[in-house]
Amino acid sequence: MIRYALVCDQDHEFEGWFGASGDFDDQKARGLLSCPVCESAEVRKQIMAPAVAGTKRNTPDLPPKARAVMMEALSKVRRHVEENFDNVGDAFAAEARAIHEGRSEDRGIYGQATPAEVKALVADGVPVAPLPPDPPKKTEVN
Incomplete structure (x- = not known):
C-alpha cells in the first residue's frame, strides 16, 4: 500500500491509501476521488518526503x-x-x-x-x- 498526503481545492488535508503508485492517477481520472470533508473532487497530491526505513517509527502501521x-x-x-x-x-x-x-x-x-x-x-x-x-x-x- 502507498500512502499519499492529499489536499482538495478547499485546502482540506487528508491522506489516501493506494495499492500501487498509478492508482491515484487512475482513480482521479475516473472521478472516484473526493475530499472526505467537503466532497470536492478537485483532489491533488501534496509534496511529501519519502518514507525511509529506520529504527524509530512515528506512526505504527x-x-x-x-x-x-x-x-x-x-x-x-x-x-x-x-x-x-x-x-x-x-x-x-x-x-x-x-x-x-x-x-x-x-x-x-x-x-x-x-x-x-x-x-x-x-x-x-x-x-x-x-x-x-x-x-x-x-x-x-x-
Whole structure:
C-alpha cells in the first residue's frame, strides 16, 4: 500500500491509501476521488518526503487484523448499497437532484457522476457520498 498526503481545492488535508503508485492517477481520472470533508473532487497530491526505513517509527502501521476488519466493513457497506439501492448508472446526478427537489420518488440510489456533477450537487446541498471501492482481488494484492 502507498500512502499519499492529499489536499482538495478547499485546502482540506487528508491522506489516501493506494495499492500501487498509478492508482491515484487512475482513480482521479475516473472521478472516484473526493475530499472526505467537503466532497470536492478537485483532489491533488501534496509534496511529501519519502518514507525511509529506520529504527524509530512515528506512526505504527495499521495492524493486519484491524486492516482486515476495516476492509470487511467497507465491503459490507458496498454490498448493502448494491443489494438495496437502485443503480441509476450515469443518470446519478440528474436523479439525485430530482429526488432532492421532490420530483422523483425518495429512495436510495447509486451510480456514476463526473467530478463537475458531484461538485454542483454538493454546492446545491444535495447529499451525496462516494461508494467504497471494490476490495482488491487477492491476485492483485502484493
